[in-house]
Amino acid sequence: MDIIKKNEFKVAFLKKLMAFIGSLFLPVIAILILVIGILSKTVINAIPAVLIISFLGYIIIRYSLLHYMNRVFCVPILNAEYTKKELDEMLENEEFSPINSGYSLDGSDDTQIKVSKNWLDIKGYLFNKTLIAYIEIDKENPDLLRITYIDGCYDTVHYKKKGCSEAYNALRRLGFKDISEYALDPEFEDHDEMLYTIFDRAVNEKMYRELTAEGLSFQDIRNLWDAELAKSQTA
Structure with a gap:
């Protein structure tokens, strides 16, 4: 399968x-x-x-x-632009292995995160590692782990008990940034708006699908975004 x-x-x-x-x-x-x-x-x-x-x-x-x-629920954010066939091709030859079993006697063993070369599998939801800008625990609901991409779009994964903090810590150990590591430009109301604007500047208001159709990889897109972010943070 x-x-x-x-x-x-x-x-x-x-x-x-x-x-x-x-x-x-x-x-x-x-x-x-x-x-x-x-x-x-x-x-x-x-x-x-x-x-x-x-x-x-x-x-x-x-x-x-x-x-x-026909919607591919297990690939949040990217499912809005790519077909199942295209997403299948992106995930071809990806081998996943668990980094955190989350096993505990009280049953809170749903924090398992699997990682491959280019993707994360968090409770069955697949996120591209290169496109993740930051992670955070939702401020209003501590049972939600929020994953935000470089274009400011995000999705959440629901946890029970202390599973969310365990998953968050596991991802931090993998090197993913927290929202606090990005300085909020006073020009914007929140980080998502700032990331969205930086993304648009970096790729000339194109979408992922348009960019990959032009031959750019997700890493190429991330490099463009990183460069634009650096200019914005030092301006």
Whole structure:
């Protein structure tokens, strides 16, 4: 089983199953109305309602299949720009090994983090190591580990008990920066806005997909961003 297929089953099976079941609700209602109409011999009166509900059901099923079922939940942020096939190619030949089992007798053993040459696997969610700007524990919810990319986009991984701090410390030992290591330019309200602006300056307002289509690697993009960040921090 490939990495994405395995991780997608782990983190999104129930989400996709519930989305699919939910999308069938209106078609089932339409069928029930039609059956009731046939049994009560008022099928002609039921046809307009059946057609309307069927049309709405078609739209919902189409949206569910195209925009939800095909989404790769296990690769946050990058899943908005790349297809499953493209992400599969990025992860090809990546060998993951655990760095922190998080094992404990009280059951808080969900802090396991796996690392490969270019990626992190955090509870089934895959993050590209090169694109990570900083990590932090969410200030409002200490059970959320927040991973922020160099373009200011972020995603969170939910933990229980003290698992979040253990995962945070494990990532810090790997060398990932904390938000406090970036000086906030007074021009911006928060770090995410600052990172987003620096990213746009560095790559001329292009997106990851456009840049990689031009032949740049994620490391090339990171180098451009690092150079622009250095100029901004010393200005």
